[in-house]
Amino acid sequence: MEYLFTKEQTQFRESLQNFFRKHSPTSEVRRLMETQLGFDREVWKNACGSLGLSGIAIPEEYGGSGFGPVELSIVCEEMGRSLYCSPFLGSVICAGSAINLSSANKETKEQYLSRIASGEIIAALAVTENKPMWGDENFVTAATPIDKNTFQLTGEKNFVISANAADVILVITNLEERATLFAVERDAEGLDISDLSVMDPTRKMSACSFDKTLAKCVGSIDLETLCSHVLIYLSNEMIGGAQQLLDSAIDYTKLRFQFGRSIASFQAIKHRLAELLLELELAKSACYQAAQALSDNEKIKERSSLAKSAANEAFLKAGLECIQLHGGIGFTWENDTHLWFKRAKSSEVLLGNSAINYERLLLAIPTVDSVLRRAS
Amino acid sequence: MEYLFTKEQTQFRESLQNFFRKHSPTSEVRRLMETQLGFDREVWKNACGSLGLSGIAIPEEYGGSGFGPVELSIVCEEMGRSLYCSPFLGSVICAGSAINLSSANKETKEQYLSRIASGEIIAALAVTENKPMWGDENFVTAATPIDKNTFQLTGEKNFVISANAADVILVITNLEERATLFAVERDAEGLDISDLSVMDPTRKMSACSFDKTLAKCVGSIDLETLCSHVLIYLSNEMIGGAQQLLDSAIDYTKLRFQFGRSIASFQAIKHRLAELLLELELAKSACYQAAQALSDNEKIKERSSLAKSAANEAFLKAGLECIQLHGGIGFTWENDTHLWFKRAKSSEVLLGNSAINYERLLLAIPTVDSVLRRAS
Amino acid sequence: MNDFSELRKEVSSWINANWDPSLDLITWRKKLADSGWGAPDWPKEDFGMGLSPEESSIIEEEFSKKGVIGAAQSGVRLLAAVTILEHGTREQKDRYLKPILTGEENWCQLFSEPGSGSDLAGATTRADLIGDEWIINGQKVWNTSAHHADFGLLVARTNWDVPKHEGISYFIIDMRQKEVEVRQLRQMNGHASFNEVFFTDARVSRENILGTEGRGWQVAMTTLAYERRSFDRARRVSSDMAGDASIYREYEMELEKANEPYKWYPQRAGRGDLVLETAIETGAIENAAIRQEIARFHVLNESAKWTAARAKAAQKAGQPQGPEGSLGKLAASRVAQSAARVHTSIMGNGALLTGEGSLKDGILAEVLVSTPAISIAGGTDEIQKNIIAERVLGLPKEPRFDSGPFRDVQKNADKSST
């Protein structure tokens, strides 16, 4: 994609839209968000199987379809738009990227990625201890060697996405001062997964604690790069949600009459929707550009935080405006707006709010980084 | 004033408005801003004499009228509204406050304040070397003792308001690690005053350099308190300017017709003017509250920076909106809007933009200060 | 200046002679209503004493000082009372006023509709006179007490062929009939403070119209004017009176029930009071970027408080309360939204959580999902801006499109609002 999506990409997007329209209407989202699991295993299998979503960004050599970051971003955007409840972000994006970016050999990667790609297993990625941004953590989770590839993990990880459904938990902590990826099987002793009461019930998260839990060392990993990957996909998911909110606000204001005229004819409302469109288009540019950066493997740290902060502001604004333009009804449970609004609020802080990403993106600019190093 | 101005204060304000309407129409402002001196000596004498403006906040014992900070703030607000060109801020507010707050004995204070009050002399205050906020400076201007009260100053001070017209320059620099106030006569050897090319031509500023220049030591001074005083008066001046811009925008939009209707009837314009009014009323509250704080001698550091940041945002917004609502004509030299806009931009950075004042006001809150001290 | 010492003496001696905490709540209040001391600013013939509001507040003070329970005030009962006092017939006053004061009968306000939030006069709930009864059909929404109300203050359209303000009538409707269905409406923050009310051939007997047919808008203005004036007061009632007698427990339950819908309102306002505290507790204060946000919020919050104080002082000084209230409402809306944003920054990952276990016992999470309401409830920000622009700044009004017969005014295609 050089600024424009190709015809194939556009067709791909449309097929995704059809799938989610059919399998993830808000009635289904509402049903699933009240369950402990949080998604429908049948639909997920279907998505992995017929649509191949779980394998989309996994290299062909590991059984995936080997599409690029642009296609994967399209998937995320459409999932964000439909609020499709699934382990996609946790298993495919987070855990899949971690395996793929790790120093593991081909055999090890294949072992995990092929099963993630086929949907045979669900994996989760446990990184966060305290800080919003992964790269800012000083990990205290301890890895004690048992033999060459086996370790005992002791510590706690928080906000692990889809851990409730995971067959394997991938854990990142330091080993000899290097970020290292470990794999813990669901039934390992000393592993405790406890579900969190989260603001956004469409995305389940858990706290995981490890008490001398056996773990296999997968390999070392560049945490900043992993973080950039996840930020970019998350951001693309977010603009999908923002688009849905904008569409909903437009549809509603066109239908609604007060004082004898469509409220969409009031200039104040027209101008606000125009501004929201601008904000969204700007954020889309930032997110698409970031996906392209991944594809080109260029400036991904800067672009990822740029995308996240743009998506943060656009999604939150879209949520607030959509509620406001619906009036009282927009604040009710019955109205769907809050489902996306809560996703917006949660996504805003996931991997850092705008302030944190602002700082990160500036430090990714070499001239800035070198001046600040000199100054400190 | 407990939230409301008294009847006397309101009458006082009206008399000021009459004076400035008569003596400081924009035609006069435009004439004076092109001169080197920058104000009209006759009108200034009149203001000092019949109106007693120069002595308004100077204690009665020093020949002033001894009104309180609230009255003085009213003067500043009305001056800001009319953009009256005079040495008021430089001589009365800055230099007068410095003398008054210094540790000088009564005799010394009287010597300066009575002549500032009568308008007999114009004084200027030289503090800034590099930093926007006075309290942030590490002064390098050196004071070398000659005898008990006489020193030689060597160094440079920048952005000295009304120095071009000053009979005496009051200089603040460190003496034995304490901020100390020195007085330099206009004709002192080694004093060089060079006029700066300033963005706001209605407020003249100069750079002053001292080369072994003889100076009298006036006394030590609490720089933070002085800074707070000046911030509060400056902020009140700023909201006067903001009010003028709002009034002008309203008047213009009411008169102007496009597409067969008054542009003031367009909802987008109505809502923006309503928001601007809110912003201005909020800033007024902050500024009046700060004047009251001075009167009560309570929380003045916090309140002063609070007022300044509120005034910054309101004044700048008023300037931008006033230009925008005038359309193309608002960007012309012929239209008066830019006179206030340039005052807004200059005032914004004078004694610190909002960011600097945000930090200052938080540090003035004891709980915050103590936590941060502990952390560092 | 009158210090009202005579009045104080008089109320004091009446209390000494009559107050008996061993009575049950209703019995005590019946006595109170009959005496006139329960509503001293009401007319003498209507359970009052014809005193001024100022005298009334002296009496309230004395009651409060002595821990004496006054007449029932909760909910919208007093809105009902003032409206009936001003527009009611003798029979209506006799029937309804006393049980309002005693708390025996509860009321609700049935004004807003799904299709007319900001546009009250655009009501489409219809009342048709058939025989001696008005037959009501339609839907109301956004009332807080319909689910335990005995009677409702209902605005409905009786004439579709005149301009919208002229075709409305005002009714007292019996809420206990089966043709009235009340459904609680859950909000996005999980609370259920409001009701939807559906009327399917519900009945109002002919004598229960308030005022005359087609003049309901004027009657509604009485209710709304009092609502604006008394908003603070109605919320302020709290049990600061000591006492073990069961009458106090009855009283507290009454209050609790009445305040139930409002318990999240502090969160709706943003809980700015918790900003600095949380920032210090979490250590977020050490982050320079967050400090900027906190300070920016602090400036707004303090400025808004002082602006409110200035408006109140102006009002006290006899300057009439006008549309300046809209400025305060708009400021409150900004404060709440800004608070939610700065809380989010301070909370960091904590904002992912909700419920009791989350930061500050779940209060902050509730802030995040409650503040969007403040710029809608009680007149949207947009309506406030119109009011400020037109009535404070004197800018021209928008052209109107609803001045003809209501039948011809463009309305929502269907009444379901999602």
Added chain:
Amino acid sequence: MNDFSELRKEVSSWINANWDPSLDLITWRKKLADSGWGAPDWPKEDFGMGLSPEESSIIEEEFSKKGVIGAAQSGVRLLAAVTILEHGTREQKDRYLKPILTGEENWCQLFSEPGSGSDLAGATTRADLIGDEWIINGQKVWNTSAHHADFGLLVARTNWDVPKHEGISYFIIDMRQKEVEVRQLRQMNGHASFNEVFFTDARVSRENILGTEGRGWQVAMTTLAYERRSFDRARRVSSDMAGDASIYREYEMELEKANEPYKWYPQRAGRGDLVLETAIETGAIENAAIRQEIARFHVLNESAKWTAARAKAAQKAGQPQGPEGSLGKLAASRVAQSAARVHTSIMGNGALLTGEGSLKDGILAEVLVSTPAISIAGGTDEIQKNIIAERVLGLPKEPRFDSGPFRDVQKNADKSST
């Protein structure tokens, strides 16, 4: 795919045979105009070759490669040319087109009025036919070249009794008559890029109407459509051709004169390119609060660039250019305002100064007093938002109040605009 190698060969051989840098500029261009190579996309009978725009740009490329000076392009001369080509009579084409190409005669656009900035069709400059002459009275403003123009493209009202778009006619006016007074208008940033033009019984001979009486709006649309399309191109002309011959000096002077009004435009756009550089030079980058502002600006600036690139790519891919341009304009406006703000923070006390001695040779000070123009010029932000809302989002139009006879439409009380 055609690589136009034939065409390239042809133009190349023509240049080899004809280009002579020792000629003076006008002489060369006369030759060029007569040959058709100066305006190859114009019709054959009008100094062109009837080629496609694509072929035309190939020719331009070849000229540029060889350092050959082309036909005059500066100012609004090409707007005049396309309008005359589409609506002009044979006589008008013969009279005006060639001196446009040679640069001998300069043009200006007289559309905007003090009373109708955004509302072009609300023009009140009048043209009355008296005998064989149109007599012009009124005032125009916001043109950049009237002070050295020979002819003006004038829109004036010829009928006041029909709706506003139908009463306008389009004229070619001789600017060298004494009844036309041009005054330069100084801006708040000190530059004087625009003119006011006053007409007091100025004359246009009958044959100098373009199109027919009352159809001036349609003619103006041609001019405006081309203006939108060619905006970039007109500015882009620059002397990247080497050469010492005096013809190059003549050419450069022509460009300089044409670009004079626009020399502050980079500052109007905010000079975002200087943000990081200045922050590093001044050390402001070390301040965490300023870093936040810089990063926020950077996000906006990068996003806006990519949005513009997306729009351009869509256009190139054959998707028609539509109101999306309004999004770009709105984004540019945000970028400029945001840049001015972040520059101010970085400059600190430096923002108190102006002129050559201030930061970055005065460029930043000029940014601060120039950016307010970007949200006004070429259609205000408000107009852009209307366009986006109505044409991109499909929201309903505002009701109109100016559809009746223009005589009855409410207008500014007086024409002076302050």
